Amino acid sequence: MFNRNSLFVTAAIIFTGFLGVSAANAQNPNQQCYTPASLQGYYAIVTSYGSAIGVALSPRSYDGNGNLSGTFIINEPTAGSTTGARTLVSGTQVGTYKVNCNGTGQFFRTLTQSNGTVTTSVDDFIITGGVVQGGQLIATTIVDAQEAPSAIVPGGVFVTRTHTRLPDAPI
Numbered sequence: 001m002f003n004r005n006s007l008f009v010t011a012a013i014i015f016t017g018f019l020g021v022s023a024a025n026a027q028n029p030n031q032q033c034y035t036p037a038s039l040q041g042y043y044a045i046v047t048s049y050g051s052a053i054g055v056a057l058s059p060r061s062y063d064g065n066g067n068l069s070g071t072f073i074i075n076e077p078t079a080g081s082t083t084g085a086r087t088l089v090s091g092t093q094v095g096t097y098k099v100n101c102n103g104t105g106q107f108f109r110t111l112t113q114s115n116g117t118v119t120t121s122v123d124d125f126i127i128t129g130g131v132v133q134g135g136q137l138i139a140t141t142i143v144d145a146q147e148a149p150s151a152i153v154p155g156g157v158f159v160t161r162t163h164t165r166l167p168d169a170p171i
Contacts, residue, residue: 033101034127038137040064043163049150050157053077060163062097068107069094076153089152090114103127107144111152119151123161140165 039062047056054077060070070093078085095109107123129141146159153159 032132032137034099034103034105034130034137034139035101036066036097036099037064038099038103038127038130038139039068039097039142040138041168042166043142044166045070045161045163047072047074047159047161049074049076049153049159050155053155053157054150054153058093058161060093066096066098067094068097068109072111074152079154099127103130103139113152121151122147123159125163138165139163 042059042061045056045058045060047058049055054074056072056074058070058072060068062068072091072093074089075086076089078087091111091113093109093111095107097105097107099105104124104126107121107125109121109123110118111121112118123144123146125142125144127139127141128143130137130139132138142161142163144161144163146161149156150159
C-alpha cells in the first residue's frame with residue numbers, strides 16, 4: 001500500500017520536477033531574438049468576436065520589414081434581427097507591426113470596409129510557434145488580442161485572432 005519509501009520517491013520526483021522547471025525558465029544569453037523579419041509570408045487568420053458572436057476569416061501578408069496587408073470577411077449578427085439573421089462584411093486592411101525580442105509585439109491596422117467605412121485598430125500579439133530558416137526565427141503561429149472593442153461587430157465585443165503561417169508558394 002502506501003509507505004514511507006513510496007512517499008520519499010514521490011517527493012523526490014516532485015522536487016526534481018521543480019529543478020527542471022527552474023532550469024527551463026532560465027534565460028539563455030545566446031538565444032536568438034524575434035525581429036520584424038520573423039513575420040514574413042502569408043498567414044491565415046481566424047478572428048473570434050466575443051463569445052462566438054461573429055467570426056472573420058482573413059488572409060494577411062507580412063513583408064518582414066514591418067508592413068502588413070490583407071483582406072477580411074466577417075460573419076456577424078444583423079443589427080436588430082430577431083430571427084438570428086447574419087450579415088457578411090468584407091474589406092481590406094493595411095498597416096505596420098513591431099516585434100520585440102521575446103516574440104511579443106503590436107499590429108497597427110487601418111481597416112476599410114466595402115461600404116467605405118474606415119477604422120483603425122491596435123492589436124497586442126505573442127508568437128506561439130516558430131521555426132528557424134536560414135538562421136532567422138520565423139513565426140508560424142501568432143495569437144493576438146485587440147486593445148479596443150470591435151469597431152465593426154456591434155456590442156463592444158472582445159476580439160482575438162489566431163494566425164497560422166501558410167507554406168511558401170513555389171516560385
